[in-house]
Amino acid sequence: MTATVQTRHAIHYSQSERMTGAEIRENFLIETLFVPGSLQAVYTHYDRMLVAGAMPTNGRLIVGEELAKLVGTDYLLERRELGLINIGGPGRVMADGTTCDLEPMDGLYLSQGTQEIAFESVDPSTPAKFYINSAPAHTSFPSRIVSRMDAIENDLGDGATSNKRKLYQYLHPKVLPTCQLLMGLTRLETGSVWNTMPAHLHDRRMEAYLYFDLPENAFVVHLMGRPEATEHLIVRSEQAVLSPPWSIHCGAGTSAYAFIWSMAGDNQSFTDMDMVDMKSLR
Numbered sequence: 285m286t287a288t289v290q291t292r293h294a295i296h297y298s299q300s301e302r303m304t305g306a307e308i309r310e311n312f313l314i315e316t317l318f319v320p321g322s323l324q325a326v327y328t329h330y331d332r333m334l335v336a337g338a339m340p341t342n343g344r345l346i347v348g349e350e351l352a353k354l355v356g357t358d359y360l361l362e363r364r365e366l367g368l369i370n371i372g373g374p375g376r377v378m379a380d381g382t383t384c385d386l387e388p389m390d391g392l393y394l395s396q397g398t399q400e401i402a403f404e405s406v407d408p409s410t411p412a413k414f415y416i417n418s419a420p421a422h423t424s425f426p427s428r429i430v431s432r433m434d435a436i437e438n439d440l441g442d443g444a445t446s447n448k449r450k451l452y453q454y455l456h457p458k459v460l461p462t463c464q465l466l467m468g469l470t471r472l473e474t475g476s477v478w479n480t481m482p483a484h485l486h487d488r489r490m491e492a493y494l495y496f497d498l499p500e501n502a503f504v505v506h507l508m509g510r511p512e513a514t515e516h517l518i519v520r521s522e523q524a525v526l527s528p529p530w531s532i533h534c535g536a537g538t539s540a541y542a543f544i545w546s547m548a549g550d551n552q553s554f555t556d557m558d559m560v561d562m563k564s565l566r
């Protein structure tokens with residue numbers, strides 16, 4: 285298969301606060317995750333979270349040796365779990381002989397111990413785009429499809445503050461057991477542009493955001509950094525941001541959009557957030 289693999293080391297805020305805009309992008313932004321007919325993987329040193337995109341076109345994409353080698357085991361999920369959400373056209377994931385059909389916005393959890401994983405699009409002209417996260421796992425919980433309808437729906441924000449949105453919790457303890465992965469999707473309502481404001485921190489868990497469903501010329505100004513020393517990233521559709529434990533993670537778009545958030549670390553309490561006083565942001 286065609287797989288491209290990169291590593292991102294963990295950065296301290298004292299380093300990031302001295303970086304140029306280009307260095308901030310190099311370290312915290314993943315510009316390319318979806319390339320037709322290939323799998324793009326980024327191995328991070330933030331809670332060992334692997335962030336990847338698989339976009340099968342003609343034929344199957346197989347998770348092979350490259351990724352096993354990256355994590356130093358015989359196969360990728362020997363000591364890991366995996367979650368994904370399909371943001372493209374209908375697709376299939378084959379896992380140890382079981383075929384999982386995934387419509388757009390359906391999710392899938394694959395348990396530790398799953399050996400053979402392959403991706404396929406139903407129609408190569410509207411390819412599936414599997415956004416994948418994988419983290420170390422201590423035990424094997426059952427694999428299962430988590431459809432959009434299985435996810436827990438939450439209404440957040442207000443039109444008056446331009447942050448009205450629906451937050452769907454896919455990999456969440458109330459939906460299914462996982463070792464550490466938490467994963468969900470937030471979609472802004474038309475006319476709302478702000479996500480995750482007021483901002484928060486959770487030093488116990490890292491987080492990754494994949495922004496998508498943005499029109500071609502649109503972007504999100506993603507704010508990161510310590511609350512008293514924020515920096516920004518201009519993020520286009522289908523690009524991801526790595527949020528270190530010391531960083532806020534929020535943003536405003538030039539139009540509405542959606543994003544997938546995922547976390548790994550010391551607990552699975554979605555509400556374990558240290559809210560930031562808006563007056564302290566600099």
Ligand SMILES: O=C(O)C(=O)C[C@H](O)C(=O)CO
Pocket residue numbers: 440449451469470479480481491533545554557
């Ligand atoms: O819309 C939001 O607010 C979010 O999606 C917030 C993320 O889920 C988050 O930061 C969880 O810690």
Ligand SMILES: [Zn+2]
Pocket residue numbers: 484485486491533
């Ligand atoms: Zn968060």
